[in-house]
Each structure stands twice: as structure tokens, then as C-alpha cells.
Amino acid sequence: MMDTTQKKEALKGIKQKMVVGHHQEAFDSLVTLSNPDDDFILQTKYASFYNSIAGHLLVLKKIRVAILASSTTTHFIDVLKFWLAQEGFSAEIYESEYSTVHQSILDPQSQLYAFNPDIVFFFSSYRDIKCDLPPGSSEMQVENTIHAAVNECVSLWQVLRQKSNAHIIQCNADLPYLRIFGNYETTPVWGQTNILRQYNLNLAKALEPGVSILDLDFLASIYGRRKWHDSRFWYHSKHAFALDAIGLVAHELAKTMGAIKGTAKKCLVLDLDNTLWGGVIADDGLDGILLGSGADGEAFVDFQRYVLKLKERGIILAVCSKNEEETAKEVFLKHPDMVLKLEDIVIFKANWKDKASNIKEIAEVLNIGLDAIVFIDDNPVERELVKSNLPVVSVPEMPVDPSGYIDAVTSCSFFETVSFSDEDSIRSHYYRSNIERAEFQNQFTDLSGYLKSLEMEMIVDAFDEFHLPRIAQLINKSNQFHLTTTRYSEGEIASIQNNKDQKGLYFKLKDRFGDNGLISAVILHKQSDASLYIDTWVMSCRVLSRGVEEFICTEIISLAKEQKCLKVIGKYIPTAKNKLVAELYGRLNFKMVKNEEGITHWELLLNKDTPSFNPYIKKITNSTMTSEV
Numbered sequence: 001m002m003d004t005t006q007k008k009e010a011l012k013g014i015k016q017k018m019v020v021g022h023h024q025e026a027f028d029s030l031v032t033l034s035n036p037d038d039d040f041i042l043q044t045k046y047a048s049f050y051n052s053i054a055g056h057l058l059v060l061k062k063i064r065v066a067i068l069a070s071s072t073t074t075h076f077i078d079v080l081k082f083w084l085a086q087e088g089f090s091a092e093i094y095e096s097e098y099s100t101v102h103q104s105i106l107d108p109q110s111q112l113y114a115f116n117p118d119i120v121f122f123f124s125s126y127r128d129i130k131c132d133l134p135p136g137s138s139e140m141q142v143e144n145t146i147h148a149a150v151n152e153c154v155s156l157w158q159v160l161r162q163k164s165n166a167h168i169i170q171c172n173a174d175l176p177y178l179r180i181f182g183n184y185e186t187t188p189v190w191g192q193t194n195i196l197r198q199y200n201l202n203l204a205k206a207l208e209p210g211v212s213i214l215d216l217d218f219l220a221s222i223y224g225r226r227k228w229h230d231s232r233f234w235y236h237s238k239h240a241f242a243l244d245a246i247g248l249v250a251h252e253l254a255k256t257m258g259a260i261k262g263t264a265k266k267c268l269v270l271d272l273d274n275t276l277w278g279g280v281i282a283d284d285g286l287d288g289i290l291l292g293s294g295a296d297g298e299a300f301v302d303f304q305r306y307v308l309k310l311k312e313r314g315i316i317l318a319v320c321s322k323n324e325e326e327t328a329k330e331v332f333l334k335h336p337d338m339v340l341k342l343e344d345i346v347i348f349k350a351n352w353k354d355k356a357s358n359i360k361e362i363a364e365v366l367n368i369g370l371d372a373i374v375f376i377d378d379n380p381v382e383r384e385l386v387k388s389n390l391p392v393v394s395v396p397e398m399p400v401d402p403s404g405y406i407d408a409v410t411s412c413s414f415f416e417t418v419s420f421s422d423e424d425s426i427r428s429h430y431y432r433s434n435i436e437r438a439e440f441q442n443q444f445t446d447l448s449g450y451l452k453s454l455e456m457e458m459i460v461d462a463f464d465e466f467h468l469p470r471i472a473q474l475i476n477k478s479n480q481f482h483l484t485t486t487r488y489s490e491g492e493i494a495s496i497q498n499n500k501d502q503k504g505l506y507f508k509l510k511d512r513f514g515d516n517g518l519i520s521a522v523i524l525h526k527q528s529d530a531s532l533y534i535d536t537w538v539m540s541c542r543v544l545s546r547g548v549e550e551f552i553c554t555e556i557i558s559l560a561k562e563q564k565c566l567k568v569i570g571k572y573i574p575t576a577k578n579k580l581v582a583e584l585y586g587r588l589n590f591k592m593v594k595n596e597e598g599i600t601h602w603e604l605l606l607n608k609d610t611p612s613f614n615p616y617i618k619k620i621t622n623s624t625m626t627s628e629v
Helices: 004-019 023-033 040-056 074-086 101-106 111-115 139-163 182-186 192-205 216-223 231-237 243-260 281-288 294-312 325-334 355-366 380-389 402-410 427-441 447-453 468-477 490-496 548-562
Strands: 061-069 089-095 119-123 167-171 211-214 267-270 316-322 347-351 373-376 456-462 502-511 514-526 531-539 567-572 591-596 599-605 617-621
Touching: 004 023, 004 040, 023 040, 023 074, 040 074, 040 243, 061 074, 061 101, 061 111, 074 089, 074 243, 089 111, 089 243, 101 111, 101 139, 119 139, 119 243, 139 167, 139 192, 167 243, 182 192, 211 243, 216 243, 267 294, 267 355, 281 325, 294 316, 294 402, 316 355, 316 427, 325 347, 347 355, 355 373, 355 380, 373 402, 427 514, 456 548, 468 490, 468 502, 468 514, 468 531, 490 502, 502 548, 514 548, 531 548, 548 567, 548 617
Parallel strands: 061 089, 061 119, 119 167, 167 211, 267 316, 267 373, 316 347, 456 617, 531 567
Antiparallel strands: 456 502, 502 514, 514 531, 567 599, 591 599
16 A cells, blocks of 8 residues: 555656556556545645546546535535546536525526536535534424424425436535533433434435435544544635545545446455455365454454345345365355355356456356446455456455455445335345346247246336336446436436326336346337337346347337327437447337437337237236326
């Protein structure tokens, strides 16, 4: 690990790369060098270097962010742009005038709405929470005060959501370091510490679709509350926290915005020897590995518990180990202190092939991008091999001491999320069932026989509040099967239900191997020229090649005919990741009518020649379904 002096020296080499025009290489070096914990001076240097080369980095996606604050955010914004670039975004940021949060939101003619942001960040701190009460206040007074403070936030969200489709990120209250009553503040209900803790809990309960929380109090605690509340910066320049914490906050905020936009990782690939247990199973045997007893053995068990919790919240687990498969699996089957079980692992690769090749195969079987994978290995040689051959795979540096494994992974915030759905909790089951389907398919010589044997049933229904988190998640995280790359917040999706010219449909698939969950969503617009426009069509790649595309197309055609539309129109916007669906409309018998620099426009006339499909899927319609568009 480099110290500050070494990093400043490394920046000289990066600057030379910039001088000779190697901008992408310079940026990649900045990414490798930077750390959220680096001090303010280094963070501003990273930001300055990035600003000098930002215009030359063509791979970054545009994002518009508005920051509303009652504290100084100027330096923070520059650093945030750099950390958002690491998430793959070129950020244009609007900063409200100092302490004009309410005015910016309540005035429909404000610059905030003219800016038309994708994300609005309420950068508040405990100083903005109106919860000061005198000692001895009653429980009712405390409850009313907290309710009023939370309701003020909710009211602002609601006004903003009426006038903007932006996703909202709201800070919670960072508890102050100063405690007038000392430790006793945590005892009476009127203690400031207790009031702010209750405020944070109630704020979370009040969240609405399209609103997320940035846990500023957690960031203050891991930075160190005594250092976080540096009064000099507040009184001299109205900075809400110490400047050396800027990287930490910018990094976490960038990760949260990335989660909103679908850049969070999906799969954790694990080495075994000296990663999930201490020692080498082939050499040390089942009784000789370190697991469960002793300091290192306990650390390995805790790391497994952490990995299991990731699986339970929706992260896919895979194994990639240089080992004999039978020997490696013996630990999962027989060691009494093994927390992870074979059924927790979706793909188990234990062989003598190089790990980069194995990881590529894992991505192909799961049908996910390599950029969705995090690879954990204690061996620096293996880590470097994967980084060199698969640069888009995330490979964190792991410490020699296993007690630091959890921190090494969590500090990178690979698996940030802004939602959780029922499908997340059983995602491993979905992927494991997919592998079973593939093995089952090998028994058939023709595709139609295989599809019939799956006994597929599809629930089709209109968007509703219950499924809203999963629908938003699918739309914002899907990259491969996503024809237009549209991204909508939960609030925007919820508004579709109230628009007579729009229709949102979700599709849930089950078959003989189990429930696949909500696997597709479409957003349709009825146009004034009697056409039905497919604004958004996303689908989980887990269900490809099962006739699902044809089934959904049939549903779209049926709805268009009910609405007396003359044609269905669609558009394909190419990206680096959605080549999979480049010819989808052509396969469904749409006709290409325009090609604008790779953006293709398609139409399907609704007449006697309109195609019909036989996708071997039985339709199940819920009672809430209506055909109105």
C-alpha cells in the first residue's frame, strides 16, 4: 500500500502520460492509485487530473446530478465527478445557491427544473434537522417534533417528484460529536442522540418509490466522529464535515448513484485454498486446514458468513479454484465448521485451467457480463493474471491476514443497492435451475420437444405498487436485453399507471423446474397516429431461447389490436452490451424503416399478414389486468 508521498510521486508519472496524450491510460492509472480514504489534497489532485482528461474519455455515459445543500459543496463536487467517472459516468452537476434548498424545489421556474437532473442529492446534516427540544420534554413532544422534521423532508420529495422524474437521494442525520449530557443522552427520549436516531429510523420508514437514503451517519462513524466534526471547517467555510473525508463520501455517493443506474456487481467468484479456509486441502487434508478454531480459523468462518449474507441478498456465488473437484467439494460436504454449502454455490469450477478462462466460462454459463463479476483470491499472482486478461472483472487486493478479508471487500462497495425484492433473495435458485434446464435440454434432439416439456406458464399483468421495486431494478440493471437503454426511477414507473396513453406490463415465468420470478417488463405508448410504440423492453437473460420473446411480442400485438392501432413500432439503440438484441425485431418479423448511424427504427403492420407465434407458454392473467392504454 502506497503512502501519501509515494502517491504524489506516482501522480508525476500519470501527468506525463497526459502530456503525451495517453488519456485513457492516465485515467486507468488514476483509478488504480486512488482510494476513498486518501486525504483532501490527493482527492483534489485526482479531480484536477480527471478534469484535464475528461473530454478525451469517450466510454463514459452522461449523467445529470443536482446537489441541493445548506453547506459548502464546491470542492466536493469536483471529487464526486472523479468517483462517478470510476463508475462509468461523465457527470454534469448543478449546484444550488447556498442554503436555497426549499426555494429551488418550491419555485417551478427555478434553475433546478431547467437543468432536468437524472438524480437529485439532498446534501443535509444534523444541523438541518429541526429537532432541538429542552431537557425534560415529554414523549409526545418528542414524537411530534420528529414527525414534523421527517414530514418536512417528505413534503419536499413530493413537490420535487411532481415536477421532475429525477431519482432522489436524501442524507440521514450524522450524529454530532458534542453531547451536552454525555452518555446520559442515550437514556431519556428527549436526549439529542436519541432524537436523531429516531429521526433516522422514521426517515427510512417514510421512504417513497424513487427515493433512497445515503447513510451519512455510517460514513461519519467509520471516518471517526471526532475527526468528522471539525468545527474549523464549519465556522470558516460552512463545510459540513472534515475535508479529508471528501473521498469517502464522494466514493459512497458515486456507488449509490451507480446502483440506481445499474452498475453494481452481480456475482462473487471465490478461490478456495487460503481464501475460504486456511491451508491447501490437497496437501493438508480435511483435518489440517484452518477453519473454525484459532484466530485465523475464526476469521475464515466469519468471512464465509459474510459471503453467505451476500448470497441471501441476491449475489450469485461461484467457485474458481485450482484443485481436484472431488477433493475441493469434500470440505463443503464434511467439514463441521464449513458455513457455505454446495447448494449455495451456483457454479463450481475446480480444475487446473487458468482462472481467467474459468471466469469467462462462468460468465457465459450465467449469461452475465464480465463487468458484473468480483473475483476474490488470496494469491497476488492469480489476481494479476485475471486483471491482465479480464480487465473489466473487479479484483480487490486482499491482505495476507484473513482477519482483513471482509473489510477488503466491503470497503470497495461492489454490491451497493437501492432496493431489495423477493426475487433477490432466491436469485441463486433461479440460476441453479437454469443450469438444470440446460442439462435437461441435452436429452432432446429438437427444440420444440424441449420447450413443450418445460410446461411453462406466464403471468401477465399491469405494473402495480407491489412489483414496482423489481420492475425498476430490472429496467435499470438490464444491459444485454435492453433495446433502448432507457432508465426510469421508481417514481417515473409509478406515474405510468396514471397515464391513459401509457401501459406497463410485467411478465412472471414458471416451469417444471420452479418459479423464475418477474423476468420481463415493457412500457408501451399509444401514439396519435394510431401506432403503439415500444418505449422500453427489458428481459432477464436467464430466460433466453425459451420462446419468451415471441410470447411477449404476441401480447404486444394483441394489446395493439384491442386499441385499434394500425402498427407496432420500436427502436434499437446499440450499446457495447446489448448486441444480443440487435436483430430481435427482425426475428419477430418487424420491418426496418430507418437507420440513423446505427440506431434502427422498426415497424410491424397489423393486418392479415401479421405473424403469429407458438411459444409453448400458457398465459395466466391476473384479475387486475386491463387492456386500456
